Amino acid sequence: MTNTKPERGPTGVMSYLECITNELEGVRSCTVKDEHRDNCQYEQCGGCLPQPSRVGLLCLRCWRRLEVTLAEWYLAENVIASHTTLISHDNAGVHGHQDGYVNLPMTTLAVDEVRSYLRGAPAEAEAWVSSTSGATNAVRFSICAERALRAFPIQERERPLRRMRCPNPVHGAYPPIVQWIPPQAFADPITVRCICGWEQSDQDKIDDILAIEAIH
């Protein structure tokens, strides 16, 4: 990466486009640590010079955040969609179902808000953030989706396996099905875990478990 800090032009005026967050109401501005605008008056200021935009009108931090949030959101959308179907089939109001998803009735509102930012967005995120209105929506999307994803106790991460039963003898004749815990981040290990505390995170053994699940 070259030129991570913005440069001042001959007139002392910033000669770069600022990260769009510096122009948005109610959004924390992305600034450069310990670098200040000429008119900075706060002694306690930790840095108020705007971060330069790097991808479209987003700084690198905002761009990375958008990429991650978009990926997580699309994963969550599938769960939300199947979940909504399940709820609509249950008049009693579901508080959870066998896959371990938990339903909160208020989630629909947050989902609608997140979706509203995505409406009309180009498929390519880079194109999306190249216009002021697109970049604005993208930043608001990130913030809203992150909040929504945190608020939904969507247990998509932990799923019961179909076949694999806990080998721990404590269960006697009826060992429970174990849970599949995907990696937190790409390349992190996968774990299989039982409610009794039995756990398998040896990746070779995990492959064996996967093979069994696939065959049956």
Ligand SMILES: [Zn+2]
């Ligand atoms: Zn400052």
Ligand SMILES: [Zn+2]
């Ligand atoms: Zn930014």
Ligand SMILES: [Zn+2]
């Ligand atoms: Zn067990």
